[in-house]
Amino acid sequence: MADWSLHRQLEQDTINIGDLPLSRVLVVNDANYPWLMLVPRRANAKDLVDLNEVEQGQLMTEINRVSRALQDITKPDKLNIAALGNVVPQLHVHVIARRTSDPAWPRPVWGVVPPVAHDPQEIEHFIRALRKQIWLS
């Protein structure tokens, strides 16, 4: 665990909102969608199968916790959960709140429209709500 560090590309594309027992929780810098990311703090993990069974169970627990928080705050039409990693090889799980009115619907979000910068006040409010739900619920 000592030699884990967040991949530079993920660091550049996100805001760090804190650590769960296994994963770092990030908000993706794209105001098109409420979009979170979980990155298990395990060096050299590329695929889900690179985690052991205890870590996989913990990851599912954390996906559930973060998904419920996102659902409570944003009331989406659908959640999208995905571990792809074709571009950034460090294992990371997307948790995205989708609306039938969002710019990519019903397609997956990747590469459909350019990212939009967050409004500073809106994202501050969103992160505060998220922290409260994830760490205090």
Added chain:
Amino acid sequence: MADWSLHRQLEQDTINIGDLPLSRVLVVNDANYPWLMLVPRRANAKDLVDLNEVEQGQLMTEINRVSRALQDITKPDKLNIAALGNVVPQLHVHVIARRTSDPAWPRPVWGVVPPVAHDPQEIEHFIRALRKQIWLS
């Protein structure tokens, strides 16, 4: 559980290869990628958070089992795991073996190129290997 049935669209797009304790295991009719799907046999489940914690843990176990089988058989460059469901609302998890030489790489597979029909002998061979790995390993 009594009133669960596979969504018509998923039935049409796949070959049923059998049931794990929670999920039906399907092969997607698209020879562009070795592409499996897990569908938890729980009526009205749309998102991961609609499963209870025991079912979520079991789903992770089944994702791991199917992923390892797919990895052993196809030796991919990357696995893609995703629960999207923007088009077909019944909860289903894609488990896709990706190669840097496949027609969508590095993009996600959805909607990039039209599906290609399987060669009957190749798919029979693949399904036999898969059944052996998933149910006997």
